[in-house]
Amino acid sequence: MANRSETRDGQLDPDLSAIMSERRRLINLAYRLLGSLSDAEDVVQETYVRWYAMDPARRDAVESPGAWLTTVAGRICLNLLGSARARRERYVGEWLPEPLPERREWTDGVTADPADRITLDESVDMAFLVVLESMTPVERVAFILHDVFRYAFAEVAVIVGRSPAACRQLASSARRRVRESQVPAGPTSAQAGIVRDFKEAWAAKDVSALVGLLDPEATVVADGGGLAGALRRPITGRERLADACLNVARLAPDQTLLERTVNGRPGLVAQRDGVTVTVFAFRVAGGRITHIWAMRNPEKLRPWTDGDRGGVRVSAGRRGDLPVGR
Known part of the structure; x- marks a missing residue:
């Protein structure tokens, strides 16, 4: 008897494969929103739990599973960012983002993608993540979704519960903070x-x-x-x-x-x-x-x-x- 993740010929269920293919993108999003890989993995796990908690008829009715997963993950991150502010007030000393694990050496500036989980670009640079910590939770979510992941403001609005115009203003404010903190880094x-x-x-x-x-x-x-x-x-x-x-x-x-x-x-x-x-x-x-x-x-x-x-x-x-x- 085939298990739930496989078809009768032993191949991976294409629907399951399509859903799980979203995992890396969700990890990338959640890490940038939270500054913690362990928290990002927890968010993605919870997102999938909620997906499979729906009955099959409701899942089949979802027009875009990827959009549904992103919306849920974004809202979970937004809630966590709100509670994180209170936790960090009690944190002993300074709080810094969790560094991405990478065991390989750099050679003449050439770097590698850690564990093939996080796409490396300027949006995971430690200086960039530190600036993100100065933003309000909703600013950070609106900015990352729009400026980094290229979601339209109408899509961002659904996730954060604000109007598209408000999301545009939030992203603009966050963008200004980033510009003010940037300095030329060189090769x-x-x-x-x-x-x-x-x-x-x-x-x-x-x-x-x-x-x-x-x-x-x-x-x-x-x-x-x-x-x-x-x-x-x-x-x-x-x-x-x-x-x-x-x-x-x-x-x-x-x-x-x-x-x-x-x-x-x-x-x-x-x-x-x-x-x-x-x-x-x-x-x-x-x-x-x-x-x-x-x-x-x-x-x-x-x-x-x-x-x-x-x-x-x-x-x-x-x-x-x-x-x-x-």
């Missing part, structure tokens, strides 16, 4: 070279080289979530940042830095005994590093642990100190 290959130089200067404890690679107003933000040692507040200034790197380098010379793609850009991953303890994302502009985002919350880093030992040894405090000082 990815150039960014890779600067990040590599930073890694090597850190390992060599070369303070002058570190200072030369950092913008005068370079800023670091860390996310430990109360579960790993991290800065409670951002710090700014290249001298402070460079000195802090050296202080940490003296504390724990037992950590390895790996060159890894972090949300489509050259980044670094710090491991100890094969366990990822920090993922660093960088913003490079004008030939210098302007921002470093250090993700240390272990709940966000579990997918990154792969036991890879290849890399340059540097330190990261024995008690979980952020490798840029306290």
Whole structure:
């Protein structure tokens, strides 16, 4: 007897295949809306649960299953974004988006699509995701759906429960925030070279080289979530940042830095005994590093642990100190 997902000749049910083919697009959408791959996967799972909770007659009556799935996933994300604001008010320290797991090295700026799940483009860049966090939930949903996924405002209106004109205004406001935060990043290959130089200067404890690679107003933000040692507040200034790197380098010379793609850009991953303890994302502009985002919350880093030992040894405090000082 054929199961529900197969036809009598053992082939995948074409209706099921069509529905499941939407999964990657839904994951792409939900990650950009929530900044968390684990939450995105939960949203997509719940979306499919709701689809199959309908009786077959109702499912057959849906004219466009893809549109139905997108509407449901978008509304779930909108609700989660509203509740997330309250949760983040209680969050210990700074909150940063969950970095996409990527175990392969970057070479001369060439990056790969992690686990073939998330399409890499500027809309998953860490700097872009951080800007999204400054938007209201409905702004973020309207902007991502229209500007990134190219949904018409009439379609966006159905999802967010606003008029098309209101959605247009929301997306325009969000677009303005993005424009105000953007700076020319330069070729990815150039960014890779600067990040590599930073890694090597850190390992060599070369303070002058570190200072030369950092913008005068370079800023670091860390996310430990109360579960790993991290800065409670951002710090700014290249001298402070460079000195802090050296202080940490003296504390724990037992950590390895790996060159890894972090949300489509050259980044670094710090491991100890094969366990990822920090993922660093960088913003490079004008030939210098302007921002470093250090993700240390272990709940966000579990997918990154792969036991890879290849890399340059540097330190990261024995008690979980952020490798840029306290």
